[in-house]
Amino acid sequence: MSSTANSDLQAIFQFVKDAEGKFDHDLCDVKESSLGGVGVFAKRDIPAGTTLLQLHKNSIFSASNSSIANLLNDEQIDGILALNIAFIYETTVFKEKSHWYPYLKSIRIEDPQDNGKLKLPPAYWNETDKGLLHGTTLDTLFDALTPQEEVERGFEIAIDLAEKWNEEFGLEIPKGYLDITDIEDSEAIESRFHKFIAVAYAISARVFEIDAFHESALVPVADLFNHHVVQPDLKFISLFDVCDLCGEPGMCKHMLAEEIEEAKEVERKENANKISKKKEDRPVVQTLDKAVLEKLEADLQKEIQEQINEKEKELSKGKELDPDECIDMTTINDVKAGNEIFNSYGELSNVFLLTRYGFTIPRNPYDVVHFGSKLLELARNNEDIKNRAVWWSETGYDKYINWFKEQFAEEHEHVHGDSCDHDQDEEDGHEYENNNNDNDKDNDEEDMDEQYEEGEDDDEDMEEPEEEKEEDKPWLSELEIDYEGEPNASLLAACNLFSMEPEEFTNFSKEVENDHGNMERLLALDNGTTNSFLEKIIIESQNRLQNTLNSNASDGINDEQKACTKDLVNAELEILRKALLPLQK
């Protein structure tokens, strides 16, 4: 959801025009959307296959295009961190001197309607406001209420660089962002940290994956299109496979140089062989045939004439943009006049949308309710369940999954191995994957961390802490009820396993260890005890979410964010309601 102020739109359009980009104002109208903020609407009926926006890649804001591109390159900083730092320098140090400023100043990290309050992701809300999301998947599965170390490290790297550049050659330190050297006041430091986070959040909400050279970038106008969860009208096209040294598509000078060097090497070897030949073997006198000369001359005249014609055409028509050097936004559906034109940011749950983009949408089919922490809690309080969980985690689960995959081979491609309901829309989604790139495709929980990886080679620092983390334990992270209220295979298995009579469990576990366990037993939901086990954990989760729903917000977040938290909790409650129906029949 774009929160671009209407007054900034003209500056953005001018930026695009100055950059010789094409945005079809005859077809598109940018105005307030019912979703909040602005959106892009069809002025007339637009057929599928219409390019609404075309921008040369030199007019998208990537770290590689930024004023400090060479400094970031020298420090080997890339990825989102590079983009964040570049954004901060462009908007606080270079400002009007930067030709990116007319566009970048429209990206505001503060809420203009709310006293300039920073818009932060949930991990940086105060404890009261975090309470609005307690027990949701955002909290329990994605751990998105806990600040990530990488973000803080990114902030520290940015500060170190700012100080280094300042010392080395006097480059101004971004005021209010990275100037903490002489500041003792911890509140002032925190306010800078939060600004840094807010920049990261604003960027993460708009960033597009571009190519091997630019990596990710902010794309003017492209970021005005809102997200549609199932039926986007647009695809974002950018040739990903370019030279990572210069960004050129196809044969660039780097490839050319390489090819020439290879050819020279081959020739050198051939010559080494030739030298051993006797001189007499070579032809002594050669002459050029008159006919050869005449043909050469005729060909050359033809070539020159063609070149002249080509140039005259160019002069009269002007140069066309090379699509390989551009990003395009092109319709994939017919769009009726008056309708909003939607992009897709990917198949994303509301948790992901809120964490990365700062909004939620009603009836999001990618929403799930997750039971990992619920079952972990049960295991902590019950020795018997704990033993079963340990056995399941160490022995049973892998065997079960293997059996499951064999059993349901056709569904194997659904990596989740669950009952998730992939419909037609996904197929459409994959069509433009080769052009890559709507923002993200997989909502794997890891993605949330990935978006913050910075360029340094920091594998050693990134080692996971020893402590048990849910994402390390697939049996825990996959315990879900999907949007339709269906428990997935992992959850069914866990419920069956934990509700068995002790003797039954002992027998069953032995059978499994000897590879003749009746795995089908774990998928059943007609067993009274399993049924009531599931019912019990659903009801407990409902109660917990109900408490969360009833808790109050502080004034740390704005109304829009409050509404998002309610949407998120309500969506999970709705899923639980659907899940309960068959159980209580």
Place this chain on the structure above:
Amino acid sequence: MCAAVEKVYCAGLQCGKETDSQLKCPICLKNGITSVFCNEDCYKNNYKAHKAIHFKEGDETGEETYNPFPKFKFHGDLRPHYPLTPKRYVPEGIEKPDWAQDGLPVDEQKNDRTNEIPVYTKEEIKKIRKACILGREVLDIAAAAVRPGITTDEIDKIVHDETIKRNSYPSPLNYYNFPKSVCTSINETICHGIPDKTVLKEGDIVNLDVSLYYQGFHADLNETYYVVGDDESKISKEAINVVETARECLKTAIKHCKPGTTFQELGDYIEKHATENKCSVVKTYCGHGVGKYFHCAPSVPHYKGNRAAGVMKPGMVFTIEPMINEGTWKDATWPDDWTSTTQDGKLSAQFEHTLMVTEHGVEILSARNKKSPGGPRQRIK
């Protein structure tokens, strides 16, 4: 004693290999020139560039000039005057860049990174400074020869001879197969004019763009000169305005160079001054990093609102070389693939320095000295 056998190199600009082939261009032979090619393929591949040295048909003296592109609609009055003189000889002992042989600057292509702007060590800077001093000497000597009646090819000879006299290689020679040792750009020519038999006449303006390679480093500088004879009034006020504006544009841009200045902002200062003087700024050609490579990062556009990447740091070496036009900023290229002229045929002028960013400002490595020919003139109202 036996006679020393002189080495023979293939006359194909894209080849240039040592050869013992006997295949000689029959047309050159008639003109009294020996051009040896490795084989027929080499001849064919290099034919377009090679035939530029062929005399006008029927002429055996080489005195008669001709326009090799009679069907091209030239944008102004200037025409090429062929034949070109054959490729000039660079002595064996002079260190040459890789393109000297076959025209391809492979080393430069391979190592240039869009966002990696070289920062030079003190030792390297000493050498670049020396190259620039030599470059200035060569430019000044060539400029002193500018007068009505001289051909640009004669200027090329001066530049070439003075360059090799200084144990340097003339960088333009065979760079992407550029046929000569200096660029001479007359009147509506924006840049990359090829020295030929064109005679400079009173009232012309001509830019001499000198680059040389000395002990592993390049210098790059140019100036535009008035072609003045006995009658000073032959220089139009338009010519003076465009030349002086270009000179001032470069000066203005240099004033802003210091650590922390972005490369993109230079275009704003240049275009502002150009516009104030009713001139326009060429967009197609940019300043560039220079030193270890003839052309490398950064790219330094001269027009306002450009989005060039990069910020200045001490030890960076680059050129600023605004091309300022009397009329439209738009350019067009001749069928020789080099000469760039204004689309409206109106005048274009250019000045260039090689600059080095220092701790607190910038050093003009290719600076003029008191004896340097040329220099500013009063505008005429």
